[in-house]
Amino acid sequence: MIRRLLVANRGEIARRIFATCRTLGIETVAVHSAADADAPFVAEADQAVWLPGNTPAETYLRVDLILGAARRAGADTVHPGYGFLAENADFATAVTDAGLTWIGPPPKAIAAMGDKMAAKALLAEAGVPMLPTWTDADQVSGFPVLVKASAGGGGRGMRVVRDAEGLAEAIASARREAAAAFGDGTVFVERYVERGRHVEVQIFGDGYGTVVALGAxxxxxxxxxxKIVEEAPGVLPAGVRQRLHEAAVAAGGAVDYVGAGTVEFLLAPDGEVYFLEMNTRLQVEHPVTDLTTGLDLVRLQLLVAEGEPLPLTATPPTEGHAIEVRLCAEVPGQGYRPATGTLHRFGVPGVAAEFGPLAGPGLRLDSGVVDGSVVSVHYDSMLAKVIAWAPTRTEAARALAGALARAELHGVPTNRDLLVRILRSPEFAAVDVDTGFLDRHPEVFAPLLPAEEVPMVALAAALAAAAGRREAAPVLAGLPSGWRNVPAFPQVTHFTGPNGEEIKVRYRLNRTGDLAEWSASAGGATQVTIGSAGAPTAEGGTADVMPAVALVEARRERVVLDVAGVRRAYRVHRVGSQVFVDGPDGAATLAELPRFPLPTAELAAGSLLAPLPGAVARVHVEVGQRVAAGDLLLTLEAMKLEHPVLAPTGGLVAELPVPAGGQVDTGAVLAVVNSLEEASS
Known part of the structure; x- marks a missing residue:
């Protein structure tokens, strides 16, 4: 019997495992880096052991430290979660050799599937269909192809290559990224199927020879x-589901599989299916299987590890539909650049359960963060998984999109808007999806908040700030904000907008606190003032007429405006100079500018700044070299991924202040590129 279990992982998956352990009466132990000392998963464990350092290589990838932590805490069982050491056969062996119970398949099965090339050969003999694959770049016989890491997963070490010219660099880059993420830089090349769908089968095995498929x-x-959107059951052509189930069970049987695993396939447009890989662990997307089968996959893992047989011998029926999205700290419109910082507020409305089952239609939240959590540069950018279950796919997608749109996510940029637009797109509704969906649908990258609504959001932010000052006023707090002996004089507030533009908001309240007039200008464009009676008063220049607005309510965290007869409520949250506004059409982050700004150092023209902390992995150019717009200047490594830094315009490289291997903070100058005109002057 398992008494005390250590999770050799962090964040959301550690909390998920702890939740099931609590229901079973199993004590829990967390391990954590210095950066994670205040993380929610550490606080929720019965015991916690510090691993000195911050990076994965210093902490969560150290087998010796994790086994030492298990001994110190008196743990008798180790659960690897997913990622890090979850698919490391040597770690599984070390755990069992230490006399501890291992939650996962036998080391032999992990080793067999961990080498993807060997796995392909083994499963091909078992009759599982395969794509053409090469280990030697010179033998590649056709394009496009996909370069893949032999170890690990999660998209790291993957590159699509469409011609022979780019193959060598793609392989080299994939090797570096795979080595950084998994400690193994081995890669191979596989035929890339255009418009293929990624489908997978959850399998489960026990120690008595039973392997079952739990759905696709x-x-x-x-x-x-x-993956960023996952659903169960997958909507599949007739006959494909059964073929997938049979192939997945055959794959599990070929390695005497025990525990939770996932067999991943590519479904080609012609209906053919091809094996991609087998993940010998619990998957990130397992909650959709939990909710549609009524099973708790973590509970099954623990029971099987204790020697119990599976409570089922065939694929169980599914009920309803579940959709999961991965909410990440990143900027999708900038190449999915990961973001770091403090998550000042993290709230998803309508959550009915966390890490567990739902009693009916509703939302489940599996989160690694709470209000005040710090998103570190050291780890993956995923903040949480939000999962909706409903009787139908349409209902689940609508409920999930609605909850995400109303969520309060303050402090770091996220992919929330992208996820909402995907879920609400007609293509998603029609199951017209494949792995190239985002490449073909640039419209889903548009922010939810229309650009024309930003001035109204800025007005709400200005009114909330004024109301907050009145609430905190030590004297005469009952006077309306902006009250003057000369009431014609307006209030003026300056903000930096969502895209870095400067927004100037001017408004005037009358003696009874009503909004007498207002205007907003962005990026230097002058707009038109509207008085309370709706009569425009030009400030000069050509501009769009702003709608007539009446102030219904203004408080520090809530502003209600009547816009052309329609009431619109805005939730406002201020942290320092940052203002987070959630409105009916979307959310925006503004920064209030000081009335009297201090002088700052001027950057050289053409300076390229680090978007986040990291290390310069490679410098691809030299000072004095002529480059064209889009040329690769250097590669920044952060959050376990490589991020290319490209020349924004043609010119000459004037400065490269950081050498390869150098560490940089956000905003550090990485390179200076002078235009040809500047270089010749």
């Missing part, structure tokens, strides 16, 4: 070859 999931919508 569709995980086709991906960014950087990493």
């Amino acid at each position: 999931r569709d995980c086709s919508i991906q960014r950087r070859h990493q």
